[in-house]
Amino acid sequence: MTPDTFFKVLGKKPWRTAYWQPSRRPDDGRYAENPNRVQKHNQFQVILKPVPENGQELYLNSLQFLGVEIRNHDIKFDEDNWASPSLGAWGVGWQVMCDGLEITQFTYFQQAGGIELNPKSLEITYGIERLASFLEQKSNIYDLSWSNNVSYGELRTEEEKQFSVYNFETADIEMLRELYMLYNKEAIRLLELELYLPAFDYVLKCSHAFNILDARKAVSVAERTSFLASMRDLASQTAKLYILKTEGKNG
Amino acid sequence: MAEFLFELGVEEVPVSYVKDIMDQLIKGFTNSLIQKRIEIGAIETAMTNRRFLLFFNNISSVSGAKSEQVKGPSREIAFDEDQNPTKALEKFLETNGIKESDLEEIETKKGIYLGFTREDKGDDTKALLSKLIPEILDKMFFNKTMTWNSSGKSFVRPIRNLLAIFNGKTIDFQFAGITSSNITNGHRLLSEEKIRISSFQEYCEQMSQNFVIFSEEERKDKILTEIKDLEKDLGLKVQMTDKMLEYYVFNNEYPVVFAGKFDEQYLDLPSEIISTFMINEKKLVPVYDKSEKLTNIFAGVSNVPDESESVSKGNEKVIRATFEDAKFFWDNDRNDDFEALREGLKNVMFQKDLGTFHEKSIRIKEISELLSELSGNTEQTKNIGAAAELCKNDLLTRMVGEFPSLQGIMGGLYLKEKGIERDIWETVYYHYEPKGFVEDELESLNAGILSIGDKIDNIVGLISKGIKVSSSKDPYGIRRDTSAIIKIIVDFKLNFDLKPVIEFTINKFGIAVEDRGKILKVITSLFSARMEHFLKDLLFIDNDVVNSVIKSNTLFIYKIYLRTKAVSEVSKSSSIHHLIEVHKRVRNIIKDSEILAVSDTFLVEPEEKVLFEIINETRSGTEKLLRDNDYIEACSNFIDMKPVVDNFFEKVLVMDKNENIRKNRIGLLQKINELFLQIADFSILTEKD
Secondary structure: OOHHHHOOOOOOOOEEEEEEEEEEOHHHOOOOOOOOOOOEEEEEEEEEEOOOOOHHHHHHHHHHHHOOOHHHOOEEEEEOOOEEHHHOEEEEEEEEEEOOEEEEEEEEEEEEOOEEEEEEEEEEEEEHHHHHHHHOOOOOHHHOEOOOOOEHHHHHHHHHHHHHHHHHHHOOHHHHHHHHHHHHHHHHHHHHOOOHHHHHHHHHHHHHHHHHHHHOOOOOHHHHHHHHHHHHHHHHHHHHHHHHHHHOOOO | OEEEEEEEEEOOOOHHHHHHHHHHHHHHHHHHHHHOOOOOOOEEEEEOOOEEEEEEEEEOOEOOOEEEEEEEEEHHHHEOOOOOEOHHHHHHHHHHOOOHHHOEEEEEOOEEEEEEEEEEOOOEHHHHHHHHHHHHHHOOOOOOOEEOOOOOOEEOOOEEEEEEEEOOEEOOOEEOOEEOEOEEEOOOOOOOOEEEOOOHHHHHHHHHHOOOOOOHHHHHHHHHHHHHHHHHHHOOEEOOOHHHHHHHHHHOOOOEEEEEEOOHHHHHOOHHHHHHHHHHHHOOEEEEOOOOOEEEEEEEEEOOOOOOOHHHHHHHHHHHHHHHHHHHHHHHHHHOOHHHHHHHHHHOEOOOOOOEHHHHHHHHHHHHHHHHHHOOOHHHHHHHHHHHHHOOHHHHOHHHHHOHHHOOHHHHHHHHHOOOOHHHHHHHHOOOOOOOOOOOOOOOHHHHHHHHHHHHHHHHHHHHOOOOOOOOOOOOOHHHHHHHHHHHHHHOOOOOOOHHHHHHHHHHOOOOHHHHHHHHHHHHHHHHHHHHHHHHHHOOOOHHHHHHHHOOOOOOHHHHHHHHHHHHHHHOOOOHHHHHHHHHHHHHHHOOOOOOOOOHHHOOOHHHHHHHHHHHHHHHHHHHHHHOOOHHHHHHHHHHOHHHHHHHHHHOOOOOOOHHHHHHHHHHHHHHHHHHHOOOOHHHOOOOO
16 A cells, blocks of 8 residues: 555545556465466556545446446446555455456545544555456456557566565565564654654565565464554554644544 | 335445345334334335335325323422422423423322323324434444445445435435435446436336346346256256355346356366355356266356346456466465474464464364264274364465365365375365254264364363353354254264263363363253254254253253154153143142152052052163163153052052151152153143144
């Protein structure tokens, strides 16, 4: 989650934003062998705060704008509640399925950094690869065209293979644990200096180090709880500091 | 009389909430309207994941008139010494908006009170509804809710539309930032218009024109008919479970069945994995051939007609990625040494304060081995122990991490892949089964025994932690586990007492000696309660029969089952009234007196000597019958005692003046009672016609 989402959903100020972002999930790597699951994908992120009354209609219109004939496809809002335990964030909503393909996560954000949001935000996260494969009628995202003469596969296959090997097989566990501790310490130091933006950056670094450790199966169940608790604590302090700095009160 | 139509329009609520929302609406409307003395007539309802419809076609237009006496302070309190109204009376007058002259005296047992008669002429129903509907909606309650706008109202998903029409006119009110109207909408994808409604008739027409089949029964019929057609076309069988059917019925306003194919190479994956991924990940159902073999066809339900086949083709593409994922987990997990995963269980908590899954696996090995010995399954004890040690390893596999519902099944499959013998892998595979009373019987006794062992460990552990169970609250599934144990015992005719097993388990948890008795008691009553439910509600045995047996509070489940069946049988015969009569007479005399000894010396009359003899005779004969579970024969022996008992009552006076003789006679009757209670308390049975 980028600062443009994490911070802007906090506090009272209305906010509307839309941006592209890459998203990394080490555990989702498949050595470039799965037609639509990858450890790094692209998403188009929309935040609407406060929640509009016609969010679903706006969303369906956006699909039509992209060229999806909604009358001919089975588009479903299927229960899927989003949560990020490491950032103390959760929401209620759906995964949007199009002919069985998950193309979007549609979430009414309820909390971030452990703080109850007021007003609430609507977060729409379009899965770019999934949407593109639907629009290009490709069953494998590696066959998508990135530009007129470069395919997605040409651009990304090697990266997916190498990162799958790294995430699942060779990532240095000891080093990652050390890094986690260092990132964690730095975040605490930055919070003391009231620099919430770089502090949040280090919370994200913690989260990524943890995710690789997890993909490496290096995290026991008991440890997981304490990792998540320490990140959640940092996220919550960061969120409180942001509110204090921007609205002058302790959230 | 009038027509009242209400439709709650929401963004897609999860299927699991649909029925609950409707139940709460029905209850809310019925209670509020009845309270206001409005005759409601019949209610028609319909629900999808986007709309909840209530239709009253014969509701009264005004609420009933009512006159009601309202009681105030007592006369003493109402006036002071100078007969002036006190504060208490003034307050009463003020809150009710009445004058002193409106007061009347009300005589009660506690003396004279002051009050008045409130005349309620009845209100206009439509006006009342505009006040009641927001109240009804506000009272709805769900476990997981959200808020979405500044109204702060919470619901399962955002409420977006409130249609409320009374005899063609809109009922005006506001709720959650929405103003009620006579407008609704059609199908999410197939209809764009806002639809104006003035009557139920019009609602039906408009919905059908706008691709909404609002009746859940109609949608269900449509799906089932189309599935049948598909099966006929293909010559195959679609495996539609109740759960999936409900999902399809409530998740689509215009359901259309479609089918597709996947690459045959994926059929190399175990069929359990294929169907789990299909159902859970893709909400598609598997299709089998006539010999029950999984095919490479799937079926699903779309919310739009699939004339261009884009829905089925799309799903075909997507299912490939899903199976690739399944293959990834399956291949990855098999690369691990499955048996070695047990070490990792040392890091996995079973329950807070109850140790790790590694410790659990040690306990259930010992419990299951004991169970195996008790059930006479001795030659399999070693295999059951081996299965118990391995049965939780799959919690550490990727596959179970992704799909917890595959626990047990995956452990079994990974062991099978490793060439472990069937008696072990099958035991692991099925050890979470059954999930309750109404499930298929297990085939493997080994699995049944391990399942009991695992569940006894759950029950004893959780109860010892102080977890409480009630009919509405059972987050850890203790009741379900108890039911499953009863089912396994009955299905496999496991003729042993659970008490020593429970005590053994209590020991294993290292529970303080002074708490052990209490925990055993809680568990015994838990089993009795589930047993009672099983016998009464699932086997339909008469309540009095079940009550006559269940009170004995034992953990010898199989004997309770057989005793109840036998008493039920005997209670249908004509001779049952002899038993009832004898037992009643006996109990009437002994009442609750302390247990008294019987001694030869105080037997005076011949009739009581004969009775003593026959009691001893019957008791020794019954002993073996009870051991062999031949309760019908034992009952018939009891019945045979009747003439002797009758003779005793006729000729002998129990309440003799001599205390020793009197006590001796009561002791005799206690022995009869004791004997009978080994099967049932016949005195509480009622005779059948």
